[in-house]
Structures are given as structure tokens and as C-alpha cells.
Amino acid sequence: MFVFSLLFGVCCIDEFDKMDIRDQVAIHEAMEQQTISITKAGIKATLNARTSILAAANPIGGRYDRSRSLRQNVGLSAPLMSRFDLFFVMVDECNDDLRVYSADDVRRYIAFARCFKPKLSMDAFETIVEQYRKMRQRDILSGSNSAWRITVRQLESLIRLSEATARLHCADIVTKAHVILAFSLLNKSIIRVEQPDVNLEEEDSPTVAVSNTPIVRYDYIFFL
Structure with a gap:
């Protein structure tokens, strides 16, 4: 391997x-x-x-x-x-x-953004807990109709995506706005895509x- x-x-x-x-x-x-x-x-x-x-x-x-x-x-x-x-x-x-960035532009920006190691703020932490609770509640209400089960993996994903969003914005602190953007991305790319008819x-x-x-x-x- x-x-x-x-x-x-x-x-x-x-x-x-x-x-x-x-x-x-x-x-x-x-x-x-x-x-x-x-x-x-x-x-x-x-x-x-x-x-x-x-x-x-x-x-x-x-x-x-x-x-x-x-x-x-x-x-x-x-x-x-x-x-x-x-x-x-x-x-x-x-x-x-559609505006297309060159591979060199993307490569240089990613290299610069990776220099940042953002930390979770208390506001961001509380927002993560709130959004995860909403996902769990929606999962319980949907019952067996949903192809996806909301588990602790989605909580870990939300934390990683929040940190990545802050890093993308070259920020040292993960804010509530970063968490909301991360949740939106998680919601649209996983929860929406699992639906039988992807017609957004x-x-x-x-x-x-x-x-x-x-x-x-x-x-x-x-x-x-």
C-alpha cells in the first residue's frame, strides 16, 4: 500500500x-x-x-x-x-x-494558505455544537428515509472544514463566519447530494x- x-x-x-x-x-x-x-x-x-x-x-x-x-x-x-x-x-x-485560475496561481495560493494554523475561538466552538445538533435532529426526524446517518464523523468533518475555511481566508482564528461557511459546504455537498434527485x-x-x-x-x- x-x-x-x-x-x-x-x-x-x-x-x-x-x-x-x-x-x-x-x-x-x-x-x-x-x-x-x-x-x-x-x-x-x-x-x-x-x-x-x-x-x-x-x-x-x-x-x-x-x-x-x-x-x-x-x-x-x-x-x-x-x-x-x-x-x-x-x-x-x-x-x-467562467473565470479559470492557472494551476500556478492555485498552487502558490495553497502554499501560502498552508502556513496558517488557525485555532478555534469559543464563538466558533459554540456554533459547531449548534450546527451539529441541528444535523442530528434532522437525521432523527428523517428516520430511515435518509441514505446518510449523521454521526461523530460529520462533527469531525465540520471541525476540519471550519479550520480549512479559516486557512483559506489566511486567518489565525476560526470565527463563527468560517463555521457557517463550512456547514453550508457540508450541507450542500453531502446532505443535498444524497437526495434521489439532484436537481438544484x-x-x-x-x-x-x-x-x-x-x-x-x-x-x-x-x-x-
Whole structure:
């Protein structure tokens, strides 16, 4: 397994939907515990795998079917998908008005933003607790109708996303505004995408791109 060699880096996995079942089971520990346990020649060892996973997958048939849920479109197991913080449905469409930053611009900005190590403020902490409580209540009310269960993993995701949002804004302190932005991202990319019919207006959910025109050629799904 190559994940353990990317300490504090980003492991990019393409064709994630083509992964063998045994490999899907094997990667669970790396994504959940940030470790990899090996047993070979009578030796047992635990290796660090402190890396982020960015995975890309193709929907079944090459096109995203909006009459089906996200899980039905990719055919991955629920335990594996629950290890990701965010999901993005990307649709290839022509948009001449879209401003595209160069790879060099993005690379330099990310390198600068990573220098910041923001800390949670008390206001941000209270907002995280409040938003997580709302997600739990909504999960209880939805019962078995929802394909996603709100667990402590979503709480951890909300904390990570809040810190990442503050870092993106080059801030040393995580504020309430950062938490609200993080919750909005979590809500739109996970809770909304799991719905059977992903048919969101552009102003309602800018994180999910859906095209109603015949110029769509390729669909992709990204997991973070």
C-alpha cells in the first residue's frame, strides 16, 4: 500500500469506483485511523498514514443519473463513502463566462494558505455544537428515509472544514463566519447530494454542477 509514504500530504486516487473489494476494505483503516497495520513473515507493525485522500470516480454508465442517489450512481459501499468529508458531482459543460485560475496561481495560493494554523475561538466552538445538533435532529426526524446517518464523523468533518475555511481566508482564528461557511459546504455537498434527485438551482447550490443542455459530455464525482 502506498498511502503510508505520503506523510501529511494528499493521496490522489483516480478510477476509485474500479477499486477491488479487498482494496476497499484495506483502505478503511488508513482513512479512519490514519494508520496501516501489516502482518508479514511473523512480524506485526503499524505504519502511519497521515494523509488526505482525494478520489475521483465515474458514474455508472459514464453519466450521472439524477433519478438515483449518489451511492447508486457510483456503486460504492456505505462504510467506504462515510469516510469522506465532501462529495462533488462535476458535470462537464461549456461556460465562457467562467473565470479559470492557472494551476500556478492555485498552487502558490495553497502554499501560502498552508502556513496558517488557525485555532478555534469559543464563538466558533459554540456554533459547531449548534450546527451539529441541528444535523442530528434532522437525521432523527428523517428516520430511515435518509441514505446518510449523521454521526461523530460529520462533527469531525465540520471541525476540519471550519479550520480549512479559516486557512483559506489566511486567518489565525476560526470565527463563527468560517463555521457557517463550512456547514453550508457540508450541507450542500453531502446532505443535498444524497437526495434521489439532484436537481438544484445554481443559486441554491453552487457546489453541485448540473447541466440541462445537450452539450454535456463527461460526468465525474470527486470525494474528499
